[in-house]
Amino acid sequence: MKKINGNFYQKSIVSIDQFDAHDIEKVFDVADSYKKGLEKGTVFHDLEGKLLTALFYEPSSRTFGSFTAATQRLGGGIIPIQGVQFSSVVKGETLEDTIRVFASYSDAIALRHPEEGASKHAAEVSPVPIINAGDGVGEHPTQALLDLYTIKERLGRTEHLSIAMVGDLKYGRTVHSLSKLLSLYKNIVMYFVCPKTSQMPQDIVNLIKKRGVKIEIVSSIQPIIDKMDVLYMTRVQKERMDKKLYESIKDLFILNGRMAGRMKKKSIIMHPLPRIHEMTTDVDSNPRAVYFT
Missing domain, CATH: 3.40.50.1370 (Aspartate/ornithine carbamoyltransferase)
Incomplete structure (x- = not known):
């Protein structure tokens, strides 16, 4: 291409x-x-x-x-x-x-x-x-451009960022494109918060590591939430997996208003939408939430 x-x-x-x-x-x-x-x-x-x-x-x-x-x-x-x-x-x-x-x-x-x-x-x-x-499970480049534009507009920069991507990172195409886009910038730290069955594809991990991105894979939002500049929530892609797997992971990572309140004052909460189980509605009134603006 x-x-x-x-x-x-x-x-x-x-x-x-x-x-x-x-x-x-x-x-x-x-x-x-x-x-x-x-x-x-x-x-x-x-x-x-x-x-x-x-x-x-x-x-x-x-x-x-x-x-x-x-x-x-x-x-x-x-x-x-x-x-x-x-x-x-x-x-x-x-x-x-x-x-x-x-x-x-x-x-x-x-x-x-x-x-x-x-x-x-x-x-x-x-x-x-x-x-x-x-x-499919490939890419969503226009969503990634919009996401990065939002990050720059809200935080004033595209470098020196700590970003947590939460949820279904295997089948969620928005995080595939956004990870690659962010890897073009300096001093990016990415935290992948996901179940073992839905991790970021290895070819993307290899690419962004090669470009200098620091990656940490963690099993919970709680220990890292107060360090994040960007918290990027995603839904579990129900239509791309069997019912048993979906039921086993759909409620693993849920963000609520109390947790969101622990984030840095100048940080943002993002979601490509639609929202299903992974984020409660009391997050919507948090000034860090930018997914409806």
């Missing part, structure tokens, strides 16, 4: 591996500009006459909604395809054929798919850029 190397034009966004720190700063600068414009009531026309196909093979509300909102706020149109049970996929149409068809209608495709590597494969056959909106 092509590296960004400072030039995003007509390039697919499939993996965080395409980015370096300079590319990320470019994204953040553009995001800052649009955010300030929206706060002033600016009406944008940057995507006027352009169409995005949001092709979602898996359930989604936030990611689907955010792509729709972003496209429309910039003046573009959207072709919303959500719920493949109502599409030609049920008739046996291949991903390749579906991509080719919707590429002929639109200028880019945001793809969510249950198979790891689906976005990369789609990008190989598509004449228009593919944006990976989540591919």
Whole structure:
């Protein structure tokens, strides 16, 4: 997959591996500009006459909604395809054929798919850029960019950070992309709080270690919570494991309001959502909680 190397034009966004720190700063600068414009009531026309196909093979509300909102706020149109049970996929149409068809209608495709590597494969056959909106247990690069943007906005830095990633780190694609993204920066310490059955994939561990990230694997949030700059909670991916395993781990790591109150005053609590069992609602009123803002 092509590296960004400072030039995003007509390039697919499939993996965080395409980015370096300079590319990320470019994204953040553009995001800052649009955010300030929206706060002033600016009406944008940057995507006027352009169409995005949001092709979602898996359930989604936030990611689907955010792509729709972003496209429309910039003046573009959207072709919303959500719920493949109502599409030609049920008739046996291949991903390749579906991509080719919707590429002929639109200028880019945001793809969510249950198979790891689906976005990369789609990008190989598509004449228009593919944006990976989540591919199975693989990656979620746009979520990672949003997460890092939030960290920088709230804490004022992307270096010298202690971050705990909690929950299902094996199947949770958001933590895969965010770990790789954070590893581009200096003095990062990551605490992986997870059951033995749901640890971070070894290839990601090897990569971020090679880049200088210090990693600690721990079995509880309690001993480390007061040291964290970022506490990143995740749900257990029920749909990607058998029922017995899910039931055995779903309640292992639960954050409540009392625990959240022990965190440093200048720290943040994040969650890619949806929230299930892993975080009680009394955390929501904590000023460190940023997942709804």
